Amino acid sequence: MGVVRARHADLGSGRGLGDAVVNPGKGPAGGADRDVQPGHSDHASAKIKVEVRLMLGLLAYDGSPDAQHAVALANALAWPSDSTLRVVTVVEPTSMIMVTPWSSGALKATLEVEAQALALYETAQADVVKRAERPGLRLESAILRGRPATVLVEEAATSGADVMIVGSRGQGTIAELVLGSVSAEVVEHAACPVLVARTPAVRRILFASDGSRPALAAEALLVDWSIFEGLPIQVVSVADVVRPWHTGIAPTMYRQVIEAHAKDLEVARADQDRVATSSAARLHEAGRDAHSLIRTGDPATQIIAAAAEDGADLIVIGSRGLTGLSRVLLGSVARNVIHGSAASVLVVRAEGDA
Template sequence: MGTMRVLFATDGSASARNARDLVRSLAWPDGTTIQVLQVLPPLGALVDFGGPGRREAIEATARAALHELSAPLRRNGLVVDERLVRGAGVADLIVTEARKSNADLVVVGSRGHGTFATILLGSVGAAVTDHAPCPVLVARRPRLDRVVFAEDGSESAFEARRLLTKWPMFHGLQVRVVSVAHVTRPYQSGITATVFEGARQAEADIVTETRAAHERLAKESAEQLRLAGVLAQAELRQGDAAVEIVAAAAHSDADLVVVGSRGRSGVTRAVLGSVARNVLHHAHCSVLIARPSTAVRIEDAASTSATAH
């Protein structure tokens, strides 16, 4: 594939350094540009706090810290660009920069998982994943060896699979393709035993059919990944999709979950579907949120570059 444009948004925290280490460990195509972005408070807030001198001192400190954070990313074949922007609405500014730079990927850190992470992600991280024009990688681990890919047959999952096949960072990795069969149990209250027994039999038939469909989906998806050089194996699970995806990641000690931004039942909208959001908030590992049509844009750019040469 052609070069990539990566936007790494940092706040200088320990989680940002963790994300930096993950970015540093990945195999990027030669010529890839990594823009390291930090958002500073608006001018007015700094002037009120200590005047222009204080503002300049804070900005100089921020630039030095940004340079120190970015230094380990510099290596042959990569272009590292440091950028400070100033303003309110951190998430909006990150999304705006992603659009301006035509980013292929946005990387942000995460300070944990569960309820506390929900609060943190609610203000910045989740807003970025909701509105970014490209995939978003929420980094929780500094490495990438084992991957869980949530396959549900949706357009978003299709694009996620394309990323797994096109981006060189995934080649040679172990990828577990997880497809979750979810079947709603019949409601018993208020119906006769005969009717309920019929409903139970119908449910059993649906479960069998649904499990078979998801097993086939996982196997076919894993085969497509293997043909592209990814070490993939299929896994069928049954239950709540987000719960089972998180459990599969924990069971395999995955470093990353790759999930589409919305499933087959999701309406067309900017914000994340419930499965993607729950996985993002509860997974102990990094999470890559893929959006429809993004991979097509990357592949087209690569094809154009190849044709030009």
């Protein structure tokens, strides 16, 4: 297993309840070059110089059933050699009781409960780390204290994480929510891409593109991240033109309105066809197995349907599209896709949008 370092702060000392490092390696900083022999090439003797980008992934873990999906997906990803996976658990502190001569017993009981919870989380984390062990992957674990969503967003920013993996729901009290409040807030505010895990692996990818800055940033990740190597990618763009109301249109104008709508739809489909075709071509040129698809209708509905029809277990989408307000961190299409899809969803924002 290698060297293990552990640090446990006092329960009342705030963040940093536990920190452990397993299998220390080179770490995520920098990158490594490797020579790759092209497969099935007419020029078998040619070598392509590929830069392998090391990654730092944060795995948010709270012991919930949905967190187990996140663990399974993190373990299934083909992390580049010498990358780091950091398992982070955030313990929300119990409300402290004012110390008075008659409340010392209650304070002692509160601290005992917190100590028991910490011990349970440490045991659960150790199991997660053990399940994730593999050659070439540096594993870290940390138990932090504070408001979960806030601490996770701060941890992503301070650590320089490439991606944060979260379950769709946590240990909240309303189990029927499609996306838990912690996961939703992390998706909304994290500076790094956030992977909402619902599937145990990634075998097929649907990339939703509209040509916006976040979509182009997502496309760049599909090229840069070696975890997507060899996976088929369906690039889908959706032409969305609002249908005219039947009421309130003079009978003499109805035909003109319908013809104008058909023309607008034709133009929109041509625009989105260029977006999808160009994106698929760039991905293909970068060595990805990418194909394009055009659909018409409500973007979120069509993206979810396309993923289901293609059997995609991962949807990659920009945080907001061309129609999104610049002050909105997460657009309605991305939000609706996260809430409505059975597939895992990777949300990517453009640099400077966080």
